[in-house]
Amino acid sequence: MFAAIVRKFAGMLVVMYIVATMVFFLTRLAPGDPASLMLGDQASLTDIEELRRTYGLDQPVIVQYILWLKEVVRGNLGQSIFLQRSVLQAIAERAEPTFFLALFSILIAAAIGIPAGIISAVWRGQRIDQVVSAGAMLAASIPSFWLGLLFIQFFSVRMGWFPVAGYGPPGGSFAERLYHLMLPASVLGIVNSALITRFTRGSMLDVLSEDYVRTARAKGLSEARIVLRHGLGNALVPIITVVGLTAALLVGGAIVTETVFGLPGIGNLVVSAVLRRDYPVIQGALIVIAGIYVLINLSIDVLYTFVDPRVKY
Amino acid sequence: MALAQAPLLEIDQLEVEFRTETGPIVPVRGVSLRVDAGRTTALVGESGSGKSVTSLAIMGLLPRPFGRVLAGSIRFSRRNGEVVDLATVPPRGMRAFRGSEIAMIFQEPMTSLNPVLTIGEQIAEQVRLHLRLGREAAKSRAVDMLGLVEIPDARRRADEYPHQMSGGMRQRVMIALAMSCSPRLLIADEPTTALDVTIQAEILALIDRLRRENDMGVLFITHNLGVVAEIADVVTVMYAGEVVETAGVRDLFHHPRHPYTRALISCLPEHALRGEDGRRVVQAIPGSVAGSLDAPGCKFAPRCVHAVDACQAAHPQLDAVEPTHFVRCDRWRAL
Ligand SMILES: Nc1ncnc2c1ncn2[C@@H]1O[C@H](COP(=O)(O)OP(=O)(O)OP(=O)(O)O)[C@@H](O)[C@H]1O
Ligand SMILES: [Mg+2]
Numbered sequence: 001m002f003a004a005i006v007r008k009f010a011g012m013l014v015v016m017y018i019v020a021t022m023v024f025f026l027t028r029l030a031p032g033d034p035a036s037l038m039l040g041d042q043a044s045l046t047d048i049e050e051l052r053r054t055y056g057l058d059q060p061v062i063v064q065y066i067l068w069l070k071e072v073v074r075g076n077l078g079q080s081i082f083l084q085r086s087v088l089q090a091i092a093e094r095a096e097p098t099f100f101l102a103l104f105s106i107l108i109a110a111a112i113g114i115p116a117g118i119i120s121a122v123w124r125g126q127r128i129d130q131v132v133s134a135g136a137m138l139a140a141s142i143p144s145f146w147l148g149l150l151f152i153q154f155f156s157v158r159m160g161w162f163p164v165a166g167y168g169p170p171g172g173s174f175a176e177r178l179y180h181l182m183l184p185a186s187v188l189g190i191v192n193s194a195l196i197t198r199f200t201r202g203s204m205l206d207v208l209s210e211d212y213v214r215t216a217r218a219k220g221l222s223e224a225r226i227v228l229r230h231g232l233g234n235a236l237v238p239i240i241t242v243v244g245l246t247a248a249l250l251v252g253g254a255i256v257t258e259t260v261f262g263l264p265g266i267g268n269l270v271v272s273a274v275l276r277r278d279y280p281v282i283q284g285a286l287i288v289i290a291g292i293y294v295l296i297n298l299s300i301d302v303l304y305t306f307v308d309p310r311v312k313y
Numbered sequence: 314m315a316l317a318q319a320p321l322l323e324i325d326q327l328e329v330e331f332r333t334e335t336g337p338i339v340p341v342r343g344v345s346l347r348v349d350a351g352r353t354t355a356l357v358g359e360s361g362s363g364k365s366v367t368s369l370a371i372m373g374l375l376p377r378p379f380g381r382v383l384a385g386s387i388r389f390s391r392r393n394g395e396v397v398d399l400a401t402v403p404p405r406g407m408r409a410f411r412g413s414e415i416a417m418i419f420q421e422p423m424t425s426l427n428p429v430l431t432i433g434e435q436i437a438e439q440v441r442l443h444l445r446l447g448r449e450a451a452k453s454r455a456v457d458m459l460g461l462v463e464i465p466d467a468r469r470r471a472d473e474y475p476h477q478m479s480g481g482m483r484q485r486v487m488i489a490l491a492m493s494c495s496p497r498l499l500i501a502d503e504p505t506t507a508l509d510v511t512i513q514a515e516i517l518a519l520i521d522r523l524r525r526e527n528d529m530g531v532l533f534i535t536h537n538l539g540v541v542a543e544i545a546d547v548v549t550v551m552y553a554g555e556v557v558e559t560a561g562v563r564d565l566f567h568h569p570r571h572p573y574t575r576a577l578i579s580c581l582p583e584h585a586l587r588g589e590d591g592r593r594v595v596q597a598i599p600g601s602v603a604g605s606l607d608a609p610g611c612k613f614a615p616r617c618v619h620a621v622d623a624c625q626a627a628h629p630q631l632d633a634v635e636p637t638h639f640v641r642c643d644r645w646r647a648l
Contacts, residue, residue, distance in 0.1 A: 218411050219439040233427070
């Protein structure tokens with residue numbers, strides 16, 4: 001099993017390499033130049049040339065690429081052009097809101113989606129199933145920024161229950177910071193629960209018509225035990241997959257939500273880096289996001305072995 | 314046998330309806346049969362004749378919400394002597410019977426066990442529920458049951474998952490599961506069909522041994538008359554949702570009355586050589602279960618070599634040939 005995980009990990013490193021390479025060249029394809037952006041309209045050409053030299057931007061792209069890759073392999077993502085700190089440090093400073101936002105969102109999405117999917121599978125075709133399915137459809141078609149604005153309008157502005165935006169005053173307590181995440185996490189959780197609901201419903205329907213569920217009924221077990229232990233127990237593999245993929249997507253989707261809610265997370269960092277052509281930060285942040293993707297995927301694989309004894313590596 | 318005991322299971326004029334997209338169908342109409350304690354009743358009939366539906370009706374496991382018992386009774390005599398009509402027991406109430414007083418083995422050993430639970434857990438779960446044993450006691454009972462069905466190295470195998478076992482072993486596990494709460498009635502729905510012949514014989518012998526040792530009634534569903542001859546005391550033959558003949562096993566094989574039963578028996582290799590009247594009949598019954606089952610007459614008439622016009626007109630009733638031999642054919646006296 002260990003060898004297989006290592007093999008899988010190696011495969012994912014290849015994926016990360018491809019991602020990193022694509023990001024490197026794509027950012028450079030976009031027009032705009034960090035040196036002129038940094039120095040402003042009034043700067044002389046020599047000053048700009050000077051600055052470009054400092055960051056190695058005067059070299060041919062392929063040379064830049066090789067130099068950059070060498071450093072990345074050593075774990076050095078380089079220096080930010082604008083932030084006066086290393087890319088890793090910049091990311092680390094912004095990681096907390098993104099991490100907890102993604103974590104709470106996925107917990108909320110799973111807490112809504114899994115029970116809703118089970119309920120709608122158990123009572124398939126009946127009123128409750130129609131209500132749940134319609135709700136899932138609605139949640140899937142709402143843009144998260146729009147729901148975010150709606151929530152801010154209602155829960156923050158009208159009811160005053162949650163802060164409108166931001167991550168609390170500098171030096172605020174951890175609890176206070178997390179409190180600021182509740183509203184955005186609910187928005188992301190609700191929007192992402194739709195896919196989990198539909199997946200759970202589908203796999204529960206498959207599983208509940210299996211012969212071993214009939215056996216469980218023939219044993220005289222309670223309906224709750226049949227559905228949860230024998231049904232859900234077998235539907236867990238596809239459910240874990242969709243929850244994991246949703247989690248991975250959430251990390252990417254954080255960009256939009258962080259912008260709407262003014263959270264100083266990695267999404268925000270990437271957006272401002274893109275606007276300023278801060279190449280090292282864009283590249284570094286995307287590599288980190290790809291890395292999280294890879295990690296989530298590996299954890300899903302490891303989890304499989306716990307929920308399904310037939311999965312062997 | 315001086316005293317006629319109350320039968321363990323007595324089904325009378327059972328009718329089951331399924332509401333389907335294309336309208337209601339009645340896959341079982343007019344099934345009567347009986348199983349006595351310590352005896353085996355075989356329920357025979359070709360594919361689609363309603364054998365499984367009958368057994369699911371007994372268990373209260375008709376697919377909900379579109380399947381239901383329309384008419385008839387399913388009287389079962391409980392361990393405490395009480396006789397209940399299972400057709401009238403509400404769904405929740407049926408849980409007390411399932412697994413404890415009535416157990417069932419299914420046709421598909423490969424898929425009837427939960428793949429993510431160990432077989433020990435699957436047996437222990439039922440034992441804990443019905444026998445109210447603790448975790449440890451239930452586990453050790455599960456191991457005992459696996460030993461009882463002759464699974465070698467039961468203690469270790471209890472911790473294995475179904476996918477680690479062969480089909481024959483899994484069917485043994487299903488039997489161990491079924492037997493774990495000492496049921497009074499065992500319903501075995503084609504338990505050997507999916508297994509190869511040598512394993513089949515072992516499983517049959519096992520069920521038969523457990524029946525004898527536990528004074529358990531067995532309703533054995535099959536379409537294999539060879540198996541019937543081996544294990545049944547009483548045979549009930551179904552055709553298109555109806556019972557067409559019921560008799561003791563020797564009586565049925567030596568004096569079959571219904572043309573369908575005769576045709577079935579003549580299909581057996583051993584019986585094809587010398588039939589009841591010395592004639593060789595058919596090797597396979599021509600035709601298939603008629604499409605227009607709502608026609609008024611005898612359902613077998615379209616395929617029956619002895620059919621006359623009258624057979625198409627009126628629906629025959631079950632008629633007593635002898636006190637223990639019934640046939641649903643208006644012409645049985647003439648044949
Ligand atoms: N879930 C269901 N929905 C609709 N019709 C069904 C369902 N289950 C069974 N039937 C119908 O009921 C009839 C009897 O089926 P049943 O399964 O009892 O046959 P059987 O005698 O057990 O056959 P086999 O030997 O193939 O197991 C069949 O015509 C079948 O089409
Ligand atoms: Mg069947």
